[in-house]
Amino acid sequence: MSLVVGLDVGTQSAKLVAYDFVTHEVVATHGRPLELSAGDDGSREQEAGWWLDAIRACFAELEPALRVRVAAIGVSGQQHGFVPLDAAGRVLAPAKLWCDTSTQRECDEIMAAAGGAQGCVALAGNPILAGYTASKLPWTRRHRPEVYRQLASILLPHDYVNFWLTGERWMECGDASGTGWLDVRGRRWSAPLLAATDGERELAACLPPLVEADTSFSIAPAIADELGLPRTVRVSAGGGDNMMAAIGTGNVVPGVLSMSLGTSGTLFAYADRPVVDDAGRWAAFCSSTGGWLPLICTMNCTVATENVARALGFDSREGDTVMADTRPGAGGLTLLPFFNGERTPDLPHARASLHGMDAGNLTRGNLYRAAMEGATYALRHGYDAWQAAGLRFDAIRLTGGGSHSAAWRQMVADVFGLPVDVPAQAEGAAFGAALQALWALDHAHGGRTELAAIAREHVRLAPERSTYPGTDAAAVYRSHYGRFLHHLEAAVTAHANQSAANSA
Known part of the structure; x- marks a missing residue:
């Protein structure tokens, strides 16, 4: 049980990195391309099911002898995506992505209601920009009213993969920052920005609880069996691809x-x-x-x-x-x-x-x-x-x-x-997710290892690729x-x- 797996669900592909933390070796890397639906209005969308199919395909390529050695999984995902779920956890519509610019009108409306861009910065630390999750909700209310009516839960791409893996819904503060709703100074949801986004409902009820970065959850037994993994696998909090790449680059x-x-x-x-x-x-x-x-x-x-x-x-x-x-x-x-x-x-x-x-x-x-x-x-x-x-x-x-x-x-x-x-490991986001999974696994077993110590031990640079001005x-x-x-x-x-x- 010396392997941790990092999954990175990006815009163009999903990747899997299996890392042996005892021998300090990446023992397998697999990937699958992803489609992208693009509209003339600037919309950029993907079906959430495409991500799961790509992950299944990556695990299918991982040798069974390696799968049974997996102790923990960490998930990295493209930031800012909007995955709407109903009360039963079913996806209601294609996920609008970080590169979707069709919601500028809604950005302007939210910021106007919150006191302008400076008002948003004062409330939560960031303006509401096109691509951020916040503007996708009023866009959905305007353009997909039936989806809005049934909406019970909002997840980000990596949160949705975690939900599939564990049956649990949560967010951590790194990826949650990219919604535009998180007060990054206090690491909590900004009630005024939620109200500025949607005054017609209690938006906080649609958002899962925030957890600490070293939190982990048990994999759902049915998913473990489907993927050929031990039922003891832990799934770490995960994060946005940039946050995971930060870990993966030390x-x-x-x-x-x-x-x-x-x-x-x-x-x-x-x-x-x-x-x-x-x-x-x-x-x-x-x-x-x-x-x-x-x-x-x-x-x-x-x-x-x-x-x-x-x-x-x-x-x-x-x-x-x-x-x-x-x-x-x-x-x-x-x-x-x-x-x-x-x-x-x-x-x-x-x-x-x-x-x-x-x-x-x-x-x-x-x-x-x-x-x-x-x-x-x-x-x-x-x-x-x-x-x-x-x-x-x-x-x-x-x-x-x-x-x-x-x-x-x-x-x-x-x-x-x-x-x-x-870094010697080029897949920085997937590798970072694997290292976060290792950190969370240590803490789940009562350890107190700091993530900085894990990064010092496992992140290696490739001196032959170093370049100078x-x-x-x-x-x-x-x-x-x-x-x-x-x-x-x-x-x-x-x-x-x-x-x-x-x-x-």
Whole structure:
């Protein structure tokens, strides 16, 4: 019984990592792709059943001899999703996801009722942005009234997987922060924001109880039997994918900066106190460790590179080769990578745009590099706000699919001017969920091991992937980043003018 399993239910795939905590070895990794339903109105949805089918398939690939050794499971999930259940625990509608931007009207209505964006920050630490769970409820009331009428419980994606595994409903403060309803300073639901979201019902009754990050529950016997697991398996509290990636990269003490290059791009850092920005320039979230996790999220990271690769007829895994003959600055091309709208800055209706084209630079290598640079610049723009607030870091720990690219690792080092380290276990969110499960298992058996000690023992870096800033490239990027900011400022101004016109 020396295995812990981490499950990560993302937007593009579900992954399983089985980790032997005695030998310090990942003994198996399996994954299954997930579909995504997209609408012209900005909606992005998935059927909750797709997640369960993918998890079943991952466990089916895990050798029976390994399954019987599993002691605990931790679940990581894409944040902000809205899973509506009826009183019997049945899913009522497709889950609206983090990248769904169809609810901007509802965001505006909630914030107006709560005293504006600053009022929301004062009440709970965060404004209500498109993609956050809160706006999906009034959207459901407006567009799916029958679902709203039957609604008895609201879960986030990882909460729903936990519910399936255990038959129990709960939330922990890390993922709950992404609803927009949690007062992150006091780690409790904000009654004024719940009332601003829905004054027609007692919304708190739809939300499961909040539990501590080291809590665990017993797996349901029927699910254990179905998956071929021991009935003694414990299921930890779990958390959002960013919170789990923080654990998986060892970001559980102050001073570490992690970056995830996934469908979305994120920067996050552990804090032992709430780190709230009055202007809402970053997400003031709790961690899934009992602390806090200030976070910068861009909605378009590998989305940008994959869209460009697909349009040009190659696989993004070939991207490094395709752009091998290009230079920093992409021959003068600049891409604003807003294929899914954007959260940082808050531009939910923005669209991607390409600037600086001429007869000589419009090559597929430059286009792909421009997509990678644009996604990296967008994260740097968020990082600038942290620097302005006095936050400082010595290195970046990189995770997510983009971390597999040597070119992208070098680009991050050059654009941020910081060394880049890559954990040996690339599936940071799934591995983090496994380590949280190990922590919770220890506490369930009466232990008192601190999560920081577990991270020190089990998180290893891959020195062959460490990357350092290059002087010449860094100088080119500084100049080209200035052009990116110029085009970004124009997009922000256009968005503000359009919003003013709509208000008029």
